[in-house]
Amino acid sequence: MNAAARLKTYLDLVKFEHTVFALPFAYAGMLLASMQEQGTGWPGWDVLLWVTVAMAAARTAAMAANRVIDRFIDARNPRTAGREIPSGKVSPAQAWGLVVISLAVLAFAAAQLNPLCLALMPLAVLFLIGYPYTKRYTWLCHVWLGVTDGAAAAGGWIAVTGEFAPGAWLLWAVVLFWMVGLDVLYATLDERFDRAHGIQSIPARFGIPRALRIAALSHALTFALLLAVGVATGASFWYFLAALVMGGILLYEHRIVDPQDLSRVNVAFFDANMWLALTMLAGVILDVTWRTLT
Helix, strand or coil, X not given: CCHHXXXXXXXXXXXXXXXXXXXXHHHXXXXXXXXXXXXXXCCCHHHHHHHHHHHHHHHHHHHHHHHHHCHHHHHHCCCCCCCCCCCCCCCXXXXXXXXXXXXXXXXXXHHXXXXXXXXXXXXXXXXXXXXXXXXXXXXXXXXXXXXXXXXHHHHHHHHHHCCCCHHHHHHHHHHXXXXXXXXXXXXXXXXXXXXXXXXXXXXXXXXXXXXXXXHHHHHHHHHXXXXXXXXXXXXXXXXXXXXXXXXHHHHHHHHHCECCECCCHHHHHHXXXXXXXXXXXXXXXXXXXXXXXX
């Protein structure tokens, strides 16, 4: 396998394109914190660079660990048996090597930002690596994932200020409940397999109809928290307009998924949420630009 093909295999292993989910929220936290701290929405190129590196490294470590830890489960599931490790394209040792390299890059990036970012890294590693194990013990595994991904938004804020603030906590909560709803939607695809093999999830525990209601409630909380972020940060009309669009996207997700027809779960999971994350970032960019210029 040549270098380009090998790189593509590793990118497929960690679903690198899914970085678009959390990275815009990290950028949003960074921009809003800069607006609060400095009166301008621009934190500087160095902060932007190291936030980007830290986010990409953290997500790569988490996904590679998830794939290697879950390799035996994936091999038994027809939907996931073709993934890179069960199919033999990537060995477990290679995946663990990617985890170690990614965590080293994350530590270096955190050290370039501020002492709090570096001090929080051990806790971040616990959550990044721990998620695959939670589904073996509790249907609250979705919450663990939400807390882990929510740290990206708070991390963007902390990268600028070096401390927590109400805006950081609210952004964390936004992503937490967004990801809970998103992960529950995705888990409906494996409800039968999870029940048969003792894998814990909300769909496996409560059934698909109730799981979809739980996901909808989680996304309703997401929308409410989005509005709370705007109030807490003194956001302009542009932010709230973006929040309304995001609310519409969340509503669309739940309109296209039915307990009797899960054929559009992937559309709800990837396409709709990609646009939601990008809408968040666009709204924050417009917001901080407007407030900076006025």
